[in-house]
Amino acid sequence: MDTKTVFSLLYFAFLAANRTVVSGAPSFSIDYKNNCFQKDGKPFQYVSGSIHYSRIPHYYWKDRLLKMYMAGLNAVQIYVPWNFHEEKRGVYNFTGDRDLENFLDLANQTGLLVILRPGPYICAEWEMGGLPAWLLQKPNIVLRSADTDYLEAVSSWMAVLLPKMRRWLYTNGGNIITVQVENEYGSYYTCDYNYMRHLRTLFQFFLGDKTVLFTTDGNTDREMTCGTLEGMYATIDFGTDVNISQAFSRQRRFEPRGPLVNSEFYTGWLDHWGDQHAQVDTQKVSRMLGEMLSMGASVNMYMFEGGTNFGYWNGADHDNRFRSVVTSYDYNAPLSEAGDPTEKLLAIRDTISKYYGFMLYRTKLPRDLPEDTPLISPLNGVHDRAYVSVCGVFQGLLERDTTLVMNLTGKQGDQVDVLVENMGRVNFGSKINDFKGLLSNLILGKDVLTDWQIYRLDIDGAIASGWPQSGQRRSSPNPVRGPSDGPVFYQGTLPPNGLAWDTFLRLNEWTKGQVWINGVNLGRYWPKRGPQQTLYVPGPLLSPTQPNNITVLELERAPPHTRVLFMDRPQLNSTAGKTSQLQTTDRQT
Ligand SMILES: *[C@@H]1O[C@H](CO)[C@@H](O)[C@H](O)[C@H]1NC(C)=O
Ligand SMILES: *[C@@H]1O[C@H](CO)[C@@H](O)[C@H](O)[C@H]1NC(C)=O
Ligand SMILES: *[C@@H]1O[C@H](CO)[C@@H](O)[C@H](O)[C@H]1NC(C)=O
Ligand SMILES: *[C@@H]1O[C@H](CO)[C@@H](O)[C@H](O)[C@H]1NC(C)=O
Ligand SMILES: *[C@@H]1O[C@H](CO)[C@@H](O)[C@H](O)[C@H]1NC(C)=O
Ligand SMILES: *[C@@H]1O[C@H](CO)[C@@H](O)[C@H](O)[C@H]1NC(C)=O
Numbered sequence: 001m002d003t004k005t006v007f008s009l010l011y012f013a014f015l016a017a018n019r020t021v022v023s024g025a026p027s028f029s030i031d032y033k034n035n036c037f038q039k040d041g042k043p044f045q046y047v048s049g050s051i052h053y054s055r056i057p058h059y060y061w062k063d064r065l066l067k068m069y070m071a072g073l074n075a076v077q078i079y080v081p082w083n084f085h086e087e088k089r090g091v092y093n094f095t096g097d098r099d100l101e102n103f104l105d106l107a108n109q110t111g112l113l114v115i116l117r118p119g120p121y122i123c124a125e126w127e128m129g130g131l132p133a134w135l136l137q138k139p140n141i142v143l144r145s146a147d148t149d150y151l152e153a154v155s156s157w158m159a160v161l162l163p164k165m166r167r168w169l170y171t172n173g174g175n176i177i178t179v180q181v182e183n184e185y186g187s188y189y190t191c192d193y194n195y196m197r198h199l200r201t202l203f204q205f206f207l208g209d210k211t212v213l214f215t216t217d218g219n220t221d222r223e224m225t226c227g228t229l230e231g232m233y234a235t236i237d238f239g240t241d242v243n244i245s246q247a248f249s250r251q252r253r254f255e256p257r258g259p260l261v262n263s264e265f266y267t268g269w270l271d272h273w274g275d276q277h278a279q280v281d282t283q284k285v286s287r288m289l290g291e292m293l294s295m296g297a298s299v300n301m302y303m304f305e306g307g308t309n310f311g312y313w314n315g316a317d318h319d320n321r322f323r324s325v326v327t328s329y330d331y332n333a334p335l336s337e338a339g340d341p342t343e344k345l346l347a348i349r350d351t352i353s354k355y356y357g358f359m360l361y362r363t364k365l366p367r368d369l370p371e372d373t374p375l376i377s378p379l380n381g382v383h384d385r386a387y388v389s390v391c392g393v394f395q396g397l398l399e400r401d402t403t404l405v406m407n408l409t410g411k412q413g414d415q416v417d418v419l420v421e422n423m424g425r426v427n428f429g430s431k432i433n434d435f436k437g438l439l440s441n442l443i444l445g446k447d448v449l450t451d452w453q454i455y456r457l458d459i460d461g462a463i464a465s466g467w468p469q470s471g472q473r474r475s476s477p478n479p480v481r482g483p484s485d486g487p488v489f490y491q492g493t494l495p496p497n498g499l500a501w502d503t504f505l506r507l508n509e510w511t512k513g514q515v516w517i518n519g520v521n522l523g524r525y526w527p528k529r530g531p532q533q534t535l536y537v538p539g540p541l542l543s544p545t546q547p548n549n550i551t552v553l554e555l556e557r558a559p560p561h562t563r564v565l566f567m568d569r570p571q572l573n574s575t576a577g578k579t580s581q582l583q584t585t586d587r588q589t
Contacts, residue, residue, distance in 0.1 A: 028170045028177045030212055030233055032257040036296065037212075039170075039177070045296060046177070047352050048075035048115055049304025050264070052124065053103045054084045055329050056307040056339075058096060061103055064305050064339050065110045070452075071334065071345055072352035075113040075177065077263070077300045078103070079122040081130040082157055084313075089134050089153075092160055104168045108175040114168070115263075115300060117180040117216075118161055120154045120199075121188075125270050125315040125325045129183075144185065146194040155202060162206035169211060178212040179203060180263070184237070186217040186227025196229045204231075216263040219247050224254050233258060237302070239266030240284040244291055260297035265289065267301045267344065268332030272316075272323040279332050286347040293352070301348070305339065306331035358457040361418040365390065365410045366447045372407035373445040387419040387487050387555055394486025397556070408444060416449070418442070419457075419487055421555065463516045463551050487513075487555045490562050493547040500542040503566040504534035507552070509559035516551040517541050530574030534567055 024040070031038040038044060049068050056064060068076060080100060086092055094100060107114055121144050122130035135141055138149045168174030181199050196215075203213055217227035219238045228234040236251040238244075248260045267285050269278035292299050306329040309315075316324040330337035334345035375388065377398050386398040388406065391414045396406035410416075442449045505515060505522065512526045515535060522535045542548050550564065 026170055026173065028212060029210075030258050035257055036259045037177075037298065045259070045293070046075040046113065046115070046298040046300070047073050047293065048077050048113075048298070048300040049073050049334070050077045050079075050300060050302040051305045052079055052081075052126075052303075052307055052329070053100065054079075054081050054097070054126070054313070055309065056305070058099060058102065060339060062106050062110070064335065065107050065112060067335055067339065067341065067345075068304055069110050069112055071304075071349040073112065073304070075115055075300075076107055076304075077115040077302075078117060079124050079126070079130065079183075080116070080118040080161065081122060081124065081126050082120050082161075083126075083128060083130055083132040085161070086132055086157055089132070090156075094164075101164060101168070104175065108168075112175065113170065114174075114176045115178050115180070116165065116168075116176045117183060118158070118165070119183060120157065121185075122183050123315075124183075125317075125329065126309075127313050127315055129315065142190065144182070144188050144195065145190045145192040146198060151195070151198055154199075158202050158206065162203065166207065169207065171208075171210060178214055178233075179207060181213050181215055181232050182227070184217050184223065184227060185215065186223030186225065188226075191226035193229060196232075200229060200231055214261070214263075219250060221250070221253075224250060228254050233261075235261035235263045237262060237264035237266075239264075239269075240280055240288055244288060244295075248295070248297065260292075260295060262292060262297060262299045264302035265292070265299050267303065267334055267348075268306070268330075270329065270331060271326045273326055275323070277332075282344045282347050285344060286351045289348060290351045301334070303329070303331040303333040305335035306333045306337060308337055356457060356460055358422070358459060359420045360457055361420060362453045363416050363449055363451050365408075365412055365414045365416055366444070366449070368412045369409050369445065372409060374405050375408050376443045377404045378441075378443055382420065383422065385421045385555075387421070389417045389419075389486050390414050392417075419555075459514075459553065460516070460519075460521050463519050463521075485554075485557050487553060488558065490552045490554060490558060492550050492562075492564075494542070494550060494566070495547055496543055496545050498544050500544045501539045503537045503539070503542075503568065504570045505537050506534045506565040506567050506571070508563075508565060509561075510552070510554055510564075511556040511558070513552060513554040513556075515553075515564075516549075518543065518549050527574065531572060533571040533574050536570065537566070 027038070027040055028044075029038050031043065034043060036043045036045065049071075051064060051068065053061060065076065085094060085098055085100075104114060119130050124130060127133075131143060132153075135143065135150065135153060141147055141149050143150055165176060165179075166172060168176045170177045181203055182196065185196065200213065203211070207213075212233060213231070214233040214235050215227050215229065216235050216237055217223040219236055219242060224234065224236070234251065234254040236247055238247045247262070251260060265288070266280060268280045271278055289299060289301070309325065309327050309329050314325040314327060314329075316322060328337050332344075334342055334348050336342055375398070377386070382398045382400050382404075384400045388395045388397065388408070390408060390410040395408050398404065398406055408416075505517075505525075507515070507525045507527060509527075510525060511528055512524070514524055515522045517537060518541055520541055522537060525532075525535055527533050552558075552562075552564070
């Protein structure tokens with residue numbers, strides 16, 4: 001490539017981090033034509049997890065939300081337990097552990113959208129399904145029906161709750177994308193459409209008639225029939241014991257067009273006193289999740305983080321006998337009751353993240369490091385190579401199984417970037433659960449590095465859509481330190497010559513990286529390590545009439561003359577010893 005164009009990968013990370021900026025008024029709706037949600041005019045699919053703020057002390061909310069975000073979720077689904085906020089009739093509490101708006105704010109800061117489930121009935125294995133016990137002071141009250149006393153209490157509560165939610169609607173600059181009305185109403189005996197009509201009117205009155213309202217019901221025709229009503233999008237829930245295509249075809253019978261949605265995909269299950277501890281198989285959960293996501297369905301995992309039934313807040317079931325729910329609501333969920341990641345979390349994270357090969361981890365130096373200080377990957381937790389820079393200056397790399405220590409210098413507060421490259425998943429033997437990324441914390445001197453921000457870098461997507469463009473150009477790579485420069489993009493063009501035949505790309509003297517031709521990722525090159533020296537370029541990738549775009553991401557160090565060669569034959573054995581005799585003159589950029 002004659003015209004050397006250099007782009008910093010960190011600039012790319014900056015772009016990735018700011019991608020969510022919206023121009024124009026935010027919008028969220030159901031796209032019946034294309035069978036999906038639409039967010040800001042673009043197709044949208046959610047991968048969500050349930051978390052109950054009422055089961056987690058508020059000082060841990062941020063931690064749990066961050067972990068959910070890091071697992072790759074873009075939304076959380078939450079219940080509002082009415083009896084938690086109105087324990088005594090007419091006395092409302094929205095402070096401390098009951099500060100719903102603080103929770104919404106933390107989710108919004110974390111970058112998580114919210115699916116709000118305000119009931120009034122929520123089930124949730126929560127005391128009386130979230131309904132306040134004082135409703136029973138009227139002896140013949142028919143709960144969850146158009147009973148006047150019940151409706152009056154519901155209306156007064158919603159007149160307190162829903163106006164608070166208005167500013168949190170996505171369309172009003174907040175993060176609530178959809179709002180559920182009632183909960184699995186079809187499984188209750190009353191089947192009272194007047195009640196559901198009343199709720200629909202109430203929700204539309206307080207939230208506006210543009211807000212996406214939905215219902216959720218179990219996977220039977222009876223439940224879907226009694227639980228759904230026109231004007232509220234009908235979704236379904238089911239777990240790992242169900243045939244996915246059959247369940248979604250049931251949803252389709254009630255909602256012929258629009259997105260497929262599983263509102264409660266059961267990652268685990270609850271326990272009752274005296275029963276066996278419930279467990280749901282990790283492999284099944286991650287496999288079915290993958291299948292649903294690849295169908296384009298939006299999925300909420302129930303639960304993602306269960307928490308605890310503190311105090312007397314546990315619920316109970318009464319099918320053929322009374323069974324009270326235990327105190328822990330761990331639920332065998334991906335994050336444990338105490339918020340710790342489980343094997344299920346790692347498996348799910350792997351399913352969700354469409355790996356593009358690269359993840360960027362960013363944090364700050366906890367203290368001044370004037371002298372070389374060792375950065376250690378204690379549990380061999382870098383999968384598979386990590387390129388480390390401080391304030392954009394490359395410092396060195398860590399590699400799985402081989403390089404577990406490197407040195408760093410810098411000042412307190414300096415930005416530390418760790419670009420982690422996935423070198424391919426183990427596909428054979430006992431280690432096929434090969435999780436990628438940073439799997440354990442890094443230790444710097446005496447400190448454990450924490451507070452990571454994590455970006456999945458969709459480099460392929462960006463390059464395919466024409467990134468980088470001129471104007472984002474940097475004149476030279478970062479200052480050199482040590483044996484390499486760190487990750488840098490180079491871009492050039494190959495003039496069209498009217499022909500497009502199969503060739504083999506050779507990156508003489510380049511170190512290690514990735515190459516794209518006209519947006520297509522040819523793969524990794526690593527001539528220094530060998531044996532492979534050339535990459536196959538299928539002829540149809542090259543345009544015979546237009547300049548061909550070549551992008552190289554060199555991770556370590558480019559040669560002084562950044563050129564690549566198009567050869568007429570492959571070289572897969574670096575020790576062949578005849579390199580210089582090969583025809584290297586075919587084409588050159
Ligand atoms: C409101 O709830 C919080 C959190 O449970 C509690 O600390 C506080 O005492 C309650 N306020 C009142 C007035 O009951
Ligand atoms: C939610 O976060 C976005 C992005 O940071 C911010 O612009 C918006 O004001 C926040 N919304 C609310 C209601 O705080
Ligand atoms: C699910 O049901 C469909 C249609 O009834 C069937 O073709 C498919 O094989 C089933 N899938 C599984 C995993 O049993
Ligand atoms: C780190 O720096 C120390 C002191 O300068 C040196 O002895 C050590 O070899 C360095 N370690 C690595 C991995 O470069
Ligand atoms: C090369 O990139 C330019 C700018 O993005 C684009 O217009 C052109 O079509 C690309 N060339 C080919 C052959 O795809
Ligand atoms: C690769 O090169 C080495 C050294 O010249 C040679 O011994 C070996 O047979 C070659 N392998 C193949 C598959 O050609």
